[in-house]
Amino acid sequence: MGLKALIAAAAVALTLGAGATANAQALEKKELKIAVGGKPLLYYLPLTLAERLGYFKEAGLNVEISDFGGGAKSLQALVGGSADVVTGAYDHTIQMQAKGQSIVGVTQLGRFPGIVLASVKKAGTIASIKDLKGKKIGVTAPGSSTNFMVNYLLAKEGMKPEDVSIIGVGGGPSAVAAIKRGDIDAISNLDPVISQAEADGDIAVIADTRTEKGTLDVYGGPYPAAVLYTTAAFIQANPKTTQALSDIFVKTMLWLNKASTEDVLKVLPEEYFLGNKTLYAQAFEHSKPTYSPDGRFTKEGAEAALKVLKAFDPAVAAAAIDLSKTYTNQYVEDSLKRLAK
Missing domain, CATH: 3.40.190.10 (Periplasmic binding protein-like II)
Known part of the structure; x- marks a missing residue:
């Protein structure tokens, strides 16, 4: 590499570093409370990976993660104001719209439920x-x-x-x-x-539903699982923070889809293995196909979730649901563009 090329590369690196610092300084909310319903479950693996790979700190965010017994309880934390964002089931965004509350999925973590x-x-x-x-x-x-x-x-x-x-x-x-x-x-x-x-x-x-075939057998189509969701009000008040969260989880999904089983196990705390690391490794390999390759939502997945909820939830069946308001790909698309550079 010639001298001019080296100078140009250094300039780019400085610019990117300055951009990351400026982005962190510009965040509307740096202290965040994240709720989850069963953090050690493989369903929520991307949250633990993002935390332990240091991606939150790298983005200038200080997060406090509260772990609840299940997704319904983490949703309650968001609605009650004790959490800013949730890693939870996409289904909740539809259910809450039927109750007149706007909850929006920002990044998809799971493309098959894994249940x-x-x-x-x-x-x-x-x-x-x-x-x-x-x-x-x-x-x-x-x-x-x-x-x-x-x-x-x-x-x-x-x-x-x-x-x-x-x-x-x-x-x-x-x-x-x-x-x-x-x-x-x-x-x-x-x-x-x-x-x-x-x-x-x-x-x-x-x-x-840990596999595509099993998901099709149960639901008849693709079915979104864990997502990062928050209130429409939070997104409106904190667009840069929302973008930073999307960047973190998209980066995590891209890392996860390239990582070996050993790479993943090295990052996780020992207590996740339930006393049997070999068995956990097998469980991870069973679940690996469930993760989203890039964080994007699909219209087909959202429609499948609505069909399922209508089958047993009278409130959803009776409501006029606007699926376009239950998720957005805006932040994920911006994340993918930045990470591709």
Whole structure:
């Protein structure tokens, strides 16, 4: 490289560095509270990666992450004002619009739900959805995406949510313990809980949305899973901070899609492995196809989610939902352009 080229490259680097500093200084809100419903679940892996790879600090953000028992509780934190943003199920943006509240997805983290419905072998033979009638089903938390999948599968069989008993069991060791104790007859949960229970021989899978085929079997099309969402009011008041968050999660998704299993495990805290790092690695490999390649939302995915919610949620079925107001690709597109430079 000649002297002129070296000088030009140095100038570009200085400009980019100055731009990053200026962006951090220009953020409307540098102290952020993020809510999540089961942080160690692979469903929310991008949040932990963004945190531990240092991307929040790099962007000039100081984040406080509050972990709740399930997505419904993290949504409550946002609505109640104790959280600024949430990593949670896209479904909540539609449900809240039906209640007259504007919640917007900013970045898509999961393109397949990754949720598995399985029978607990201690409960005896449960071979089909119809066999669940009168049974106790463990979910991360009532009103969360794990609960929604159960509701939809029941609706497809002409059944109602009231035909089963829904019990919140969390998304970690508490869920595994509920299976072991026989407290529940079936479980709707995510990895690493499901892979742990499978390895122990405690469950039999009924429906599995960790793959594209499994997602199509359950939902009939693509289905958005975890997203970064916040209120329309937050976005309007904090556009630069919203852009910074999109940059962080898009950068994380691009890193994740290139990373090896070993790369991912090196970043994570030991407690995520539930005492079995090898099994966690297998669970991650099961779940890797569920992650979004670039953070973009699709119209088809949003339409699939609306169809599912209408099947069992009377409020959504009765509402005139404008899907274009439940997500935006504006920030993701800007992130992808910047990261491509």
